[in-house]
Amino acid sequence: xxxxxxxxxxRNSHGIKVKRFCGSCQYRELDRDGNRICQLMQVIVAQKFRxxxxxxxxxxxxxxxxxxxxxxxxxxxxIIINN
Numbered sequence: 768x769x770x771x772x773x774x775x776x777x778r779n780s781h782g783i784k785v786k787r788f789c790g791s792c793q794y795r796e797l798d799r800d801g802n803r804i805c806q807l808m809q810v811i812v813a814q815k816f817r818x819x820x821x822x823x824x825x826x827x828x829x830x831x832x833x834x835x836x837x838x839x840x841x842x843x844x845x846i847i848i849n850n
Contacts, residue, residue, distance in 0.1 A: 777823070781831030785823060788815050793822040 775787045785791050794806040802811045807820050 783831040788817045793824045
């Protein structure tokens, strides 16, 4: 029987919920083929992989700031709301 891992979530300093897995990690890197590589371990990792060294990426740490964001119409580059 395969053990099922439940993806945990944490909140950043602005209250935005962030899933704690490789895709949101500071050490995640993508190669030319789209493979996810851990910069610490230097190995290709699975999509939902999570290790003890997980650190929230800088972009997600800043998610939810009240200034500088824009809302664009889906499928276009037209700005609907500009903060």
